[in-house]
Amino acid sequence: MRRPRWRTVGGALIRVVAVWAVSTLTMLLLAGVLPDFRLQSADGESTTRVAIAAALGAGAFGLLSALVWPVLVRALLLVPAFVLGLLVFFLNGSLLLIALRLVPVGNGAAEPETAVVVAAAMSAASSATSTFLAVRDDGAYRRRLARLADRRRRRRGAEGGPRTTPGTVFLQLDGVGHDVLREALRPRTGAGGRRRPPLMETVAGWAAESHRLTPWRTDWSSQTGASQLGILHGSNEDVPAFRWYEKETGEVLVSGRPAGAAELQRRAVARTRDGGLLSADGASRGNLFSGGADQLALVLSVAARRGRHNRSRSGYFAYFSDPANATRTAVSYLAEVFREIGQSTRAKLRREHPRLGRGGLYPFVRAFATVVERDVVVAAVIGDILSGRTAVYADLVGYDEVAHHSGPRGRDTHQVLRGLDRAIKLIAKVTEHAPRPYRLVLLSDHGQSPGETFAARYGLTLEELVRTGRAPGAGREPVVLASGNLGLVSFPDLPGRASRELIEERHPGLLGTLADHPGIGFLLVRSERHGPVVLGPGGAEHRLDTGEGAADSPLRALGPGAEEAVRRTAGFPHTADIMVNSAYDPATGAVHAFEEQIGSHGGLGGEQGRPFLLWPKELSAPVGEGEELVGAERVHRVLRRWLREAGGPQVPVGRIPVHRGVVDESLPMGDLPAPFAVGDPGMLDKTQ
Structure with missing residues (x-):
């Protein structure tokens, strides 16, 4: 039964008045407790005039936030993304000072630093009030979501009523290995033997009831560039590492830079002659590559393009154009900065080992990855679901960033995993209001292996070790690069792929120095006589083409699949002259990264090469009984098959707290229902 229009309008008016009243009371309270903020002249004013001044000031601040804030956010797209959180506070404070100037009664004033505090408090209070009212009226909330979904379908030209064919959302939990996830799904034991819920309670429920979990094995290059290119575009051929030197151009190609990501995507599309996994009505959010999607936000491969919908930061504009979103995320951003400072200080005081220095800009980079990027990506996915898009692929990068600096397991990363679970739960809740059923698939692109850095353990870097094995003045300096515990050594003055024989002729002691070092597990070189050869300590030599030396191969300690992965990489045109994999301890799972x-x-070794795939039971199994899912390209084929498998029930989920959310510039913030526009105040103290 359709709700009378007067009731709809009346309900909206009540919410506006309630939010205004709360903002007014917040301003009055702050004026009473903050010495540098006042709503009256020095001679004093009547209580009535002060109340009127507060009401007018709150109203002016709300209007300025609605009208001016989107323009300010567009200007913010010109600054580095990780400083957005700080600028939000200062700009919000500036709007408050302007609002006080516009009030015709009283004589309101505030010091600039106090205005920042007052503006943040008022935005948070209005956000909490609007969310509370919307959530309390569950029927109205659902009707608003239904209207929003219907409006967005009309904008996209959808025909008819709700679609019955399921859509699919792929959520990539960057860097979360299979074993780490399994641990996060198990109940924990607290003090006194008390049973505590799993770290990822929502995902644990799925794994027990509606989904299946399996590991898969990465290629030798176990990093996002190679894995995500293979998953989204079906080919990661000739991607030997995260970064590598290309002799024909004399440049280093880095998959984590816009130009590098764009070039890798171009090569993959040319090789496969296919747009990608998301070519049919898809959306790509927070990824390195587009996957062929026509809806993009925070996608690195298009970051350098010009155009309204191709800018990688368009997602930031859509999200931060609402001042409530901006304030909430900014508060969480600063909380995360201080949390990182506290955690790093505690690690230092406890003399934890291994440990990295985590000063400088890192606290702000971490807060950006775990708060800002998470919020924007989740909001974009929510918008995609309400639009009824067929396929969505989104990357949540927070765990990977924190685990690099804190290690794969521990209190720091546990907080991130809990935050990821809340984000997943929130996205699942939104599917209840979508114009079509949705399947939610979780996966990761790689895991992480712990271990002290190579430099910390042995007192020199890989580049310094390479120099010690070369005669002074023996040609141009080699290009030495690192990709986790995988190192690459290229000689610019040796044309093409330098052979083992030529390297030994030019640099007689180099290969022996590297292979015999205790921090190095094996080398891969190309022999003119024997093809690809793996070299290990004590003269070990495994000729991959013939299998000679396989019994004593250093690859045996790395488990099944290592030889296959190394052989495949050996055939890449841009594989380095010397590929260096660090030592691996099977007992502890530790490796030694050539980076900090x-x-x-x-590289190879431990949990980094063992990510996971969690899929709804109604979908077909990724591989047959007893088979292993190997390589990102094969994962791509599995995901494509699942997109073809139409039909089946929606993933069952429980109740989930509402959260903020917008998508890109195609959806003005004014179209969002209040719970998504202003967020859940209960999550302010739950950031990772």
């Missing part, structure tokens, strides 16, 4: 990371990935 105590949780690393990029």
Whole structure:
């Protein structure tokens, strides 16, 4: 039964008045307790005039936030993304000072630093009030979601009523290994033997009831560039590492930079002659690559393009154009900065080992990954679901960033896993209001292996070790690069792929110095006589083409699949002259990163090469009984098959607290229902 229009309008008016009243009371309270904030002249004013001044000031601040804030946010797109959280506070405070100037009664004034505090408090109070009212009226909330979904379908030209064919949302939990996830799904034991829920309670429920969990094995290059390119575009051929030197251009290609990601995507599309996993009505959110989607936000491969819908930061504009979203995320951002400072200080005082220095800009980079990027990506996915898009692929990067600096397991990463679970729960809740049923698939692109850095353990970097094995003045300096515990050594003055024989002729002691070092597990070189050869300590030599030396191969300690992965990489055109994999301890799972990371990935050894796939039971199994899912390209084929498998029930989920959410510039913030526009105040103290 359709609700009378007068009741709808009346309900909206009541909510506006309630939010205004709360903002007014908040301003009055702050004026009473903050010495540098006042709503009256020095001679004093009557209580009535002060109350009127507060009401007018709150109203002016609300209007300025609604009208001016989107323009300010567009200007913010020109600054580095990780400083957005700080600028939000200062700009919000500036709007409050302007609002006080516009009030015709009283004589309101505030010091600039106090205005920042007052503006943040008022935004948070209005956000909490609006959310509370919307959530309390569950029927109205559901009707608003239904209207929003219907409006968005009309904008996209959808025909008819709700669609019965399920859509699919792929959520990539960056860096979360299979074993780490399984631990996060188990009940925990607290003090006194008290049973505590799993870290990821929502996902644990899925794994027990509606989903199945399986590991898969990465390629040798166990990092996001190789894995996500293979998953989204079906080919990660000739991606030997996260970064590598290309002799024909004399440049280093880095998959984590816009130009590098765009070039890798171009090569993959040219190789497969296919747009990608998301070509049919898809959306790509927070990824390195587009997957062929026509809806993009925070996608690195298009970051350098010009155009309204191709800018990687358009998602930031859509999200932060609402001042309540901006304030909430900014508060969480600063809380995360201080949390990181506290955690790093505690690690230092406890003399935890291994440990990295975590000063400088890192607290702000971490807060950006675990709060800002998470909020924007989740909001974009919510918008996609309400639009009824067929396929959505989104990357949540917070765990990977924290695990690099804190290690794959521990209190720091546990907080991130809890936050990821809340984000997943929230997205699942939104599917109840979507114009079509949705299947939710969780996966990761790689895991992380712990271990002390190579430099910390042995007192020199890989580049310094390479120099010690070369005669002074023996040609141009080699290009030495690192990708986790995978190192690459290229000689710019040796044309093409330098052979083992030529390297030994030019640099007689180099290969022996590297292979015999205790921090190095094995080398891969190309022999003119024997093809690809794996070298290990004590003269071990495994000729991959013939299998000679396999019994004593250093690859045996790395488990099944290592030889296959190394052989595949050996055939890449841009594989380095010398590929270096760090030592691996099977007893502890530890590796030694050639970068400053105590949780690393990029090479072979341990959990970094064992990510996970969690899929709804109604979908077909990824592989047959007893088979192993190997390689990102094969994962791509599995996901494509699932997109073809139409029909089946919606994933069952429980009740989930509402949260903020918008998508990109195609959806003005004014179209969002209040719970998504202003967020859940209960989550302010639950950021990772």
